[in-house]
Amino acid sequence: MTQVTAQLVKKLRDMTGVGMMDAKKALVAVEGDIDKAIDHLRENGMAKAAKKADRVAAEGLASVYVEGNNAAIVEINSETDFVSKNEQFQTLVAEVTRQVVEANPANMEEALEIKTANGTIGSEIMEANTVIGEKISFRRFERVTKDDNAAFGAYLHMGGRIAVLVLLDGTTDEEVARDVAMHIAAINPKYVSRDQVSQEEIAHETKVLTEQALNEGKPANIVEKMIQGRLNKYLAEISLVDQSFVKNPDQTVGEFVASKGATVKSFIRFEVGEGIEKREDNFVDEVMSQVNK
Template sequence: MSKISASMVKELRERTGVGMMDAKRALVDVDGDMDKAIDLLREKGMAKAGKKNDRIAAEGLANVYVAGNTAAIVEVNSETDFVAKNEMFQDLVQNIAKLVAENKPATMEEALAIKTDKGTIDSDIVEATQVIGERINFRRFDVLEKDDNAAFGGYLHMGGRIAVIAELEGTTDEGAAKDVAMHVAAINPRYVSKDQVSQDELDHEKKVLTEQALNEGKPENIVEKMVIGRMNKFLAEICLVDQPFVKDPDMTVEKFVASKGGKVKGFVRFEVGEGIEKREENFADEVANQMK
């Protein structure tokens, strides 16, 4: 019998929309022949969701869940934003976040295999795809763990269009952590502090700013001072702790957190659909095609 690799299972899942174990069993039954496996699943009526798989799922919801010293953030995609208002889809996303926090999977394969009341996360997604009628995709997740003397703050913007988990250390003030998460949702910093910015990025920005100053006709003897000032402004724009706090712009995020006895350890921010290339649709053409 041919060896059934994880990549083969993944390809069959992507082409048919069935669950992970169903895809593996089908491949085993046909000795690894992809086309025969697809036919087998179609014959069994299990590839109902398969036709939806070439559609782009770039809408959906993100969610966060905190379970003691563990927090999870997830993104589950759908094809249209209408599905985000579907109660079954909302429950699915919330349940996935809870189960990921409780089980702490290390990979997406482990996450999809987590047991649920009805089967697994994977099979629940397939069921939702078939019931709702749109392609649904569990795109990504992250799991954070903290010490007892620390705080998680979760925040959802627009009902889950943006989700953030912020972690503070040195304080257990969850309200302050939630305020920082709200700031992250609004301002979208790239780093916690300038220590996380790579030297390559710093060198590149310095080069660009230097050329800008020279092109402005500034004397070389003041260009260096100008670049230092602009570099500081650049770092303040991309680094969380240096940004004016949204709820009190007179202080930085770092000073706000310090007033609560802590410091920012990290954050994770998911915005639904970021990085996914959306297909441009011509509505008139779409309607015309459906009427043929």
Template sequence: MAQVTAKMVKELRDMTGVGMMDAKKALVAVDGDMDQAVDYLRENGMAKAAKKADRIAAEGLANVYVSGNSAVIAEVNAETDFVAKNDKFQNLVQDITTLIATNKPANVEEALALTTEEGTLSDRIAEATTVIGEKISLRRFEIVEKTDSEMFGAYLHQGGRIAVLTVLEGANEEVAKDVAMHVAAINPRYVSREQVPEEEIAHEEKVLTEQALNEGKPANIVEKMIKGRLNKFLGEISLNDQPFVKDPDMTVSAFAKANNGSIKSFIRFEVGEGIEKRQENFAEEVMNQIKK
């Protein structure tokens, strides 16, 4: 009998979305053959979860949960944007975020092993995959802690298409939420220009120099142009320097300062960002159906 290792169990779980014990049981039953283990799971009532496992889940919802001085921002993916309107999926996303906030796992793997009333979180997600009919996965999360003098700001755009969590020193919840709304709309990359890595500044300076030289500007003018354009670039990517969406006559940092606050940090999750979405060829799909 082949030895069933933890690596094999994890691989099967990643392929099928089933719980750890179900994956191990299937591998033991088929003497460690991965393909047969997938068939075993399908034959024993987990066909939907298994068949959905190779699909691309780039839609879904992001959510923010705040409790006292702790907060969680998380993204849960599904295959289509229609599932975001499904009550079962919405409840699942809220429950996952709350569970993470309560238990504070270190990473996604630890989160999936957390215990729920339906077994592990991985088991519950697999069950939801079967019931809802789409591949569902916990993609990422961040746990944020603050002090008593700091304030969380939470904002969900389009019900969770974009989720933002900000931390401000001072101010109040409404101000922190307004800053989160700005982050959702403008998508800054850093809180301040001081946070921009030196290598990123050097790269941008090189690009701007080439642009100026290609414009045929004299060398003594190029240096001044670079300084001005680099300053503009840093202002565009830094939250503090951006014109505030609700009042473009002041910067975001000026808005926070006017309300006795300063911005400490922000996290912005946009559902599906960075995931290569599968392009469906509907004509080809129809032809394939006709041939069957």
């Protein structure tokens, strides 16, 4: 059985917005499994917000570079936000993104070995570590190729805090593609369409929604219709083409793109630091540790 620690309770509170006692009770009920505790809270209508653990902040920049029928999206991290405003760091990020497009590496190992004017990408990042005085890491990249009858949409939000690269088929209008990229940056869909949602995810969500409906005391004969309605709403919220378009909420993204004779083939969205646990210092604990010495 997992021990329900104060740190675990805090993590669940941060992720769901519930009170301390509710978080503790949920963890005790599921023997300390935080994923099951989130479901437990949702099933009982107590989770206020899905503050996802993969939104923990880390610093750095993401970037997009497009050259003809090839494009790349890159994230490079630093220890502090101050470094992301450093001209040398910004130049490094831009150059790495361009070099990934031109060299077409298959993986990170190959990317770090890409030849540059001063050595390799790997050696230039090591040099940046020394000169800037912080740990600089090339975290991830993706490279995309398109046909002539297609368009890339590139968008950077907050100077590179969020980067989006979208690919539309059936149009060469980059402005249309960029509008879709802006929407993705703002709304953060998980999939292009609901067809991409796995059966496992649908089954999991259906279970949660079923428990919600039953705990609300709804009659059994209407529970099934409620679940289906709520499941459709959930799928629309996470699927790009079903979402209300931010520039015109009267139409979906799918309808907007179709009106231009196009379809969404793919998108990639990098938000700097997502999924990286950032060190948190507890000042009170630090002071007490010194007092108790």
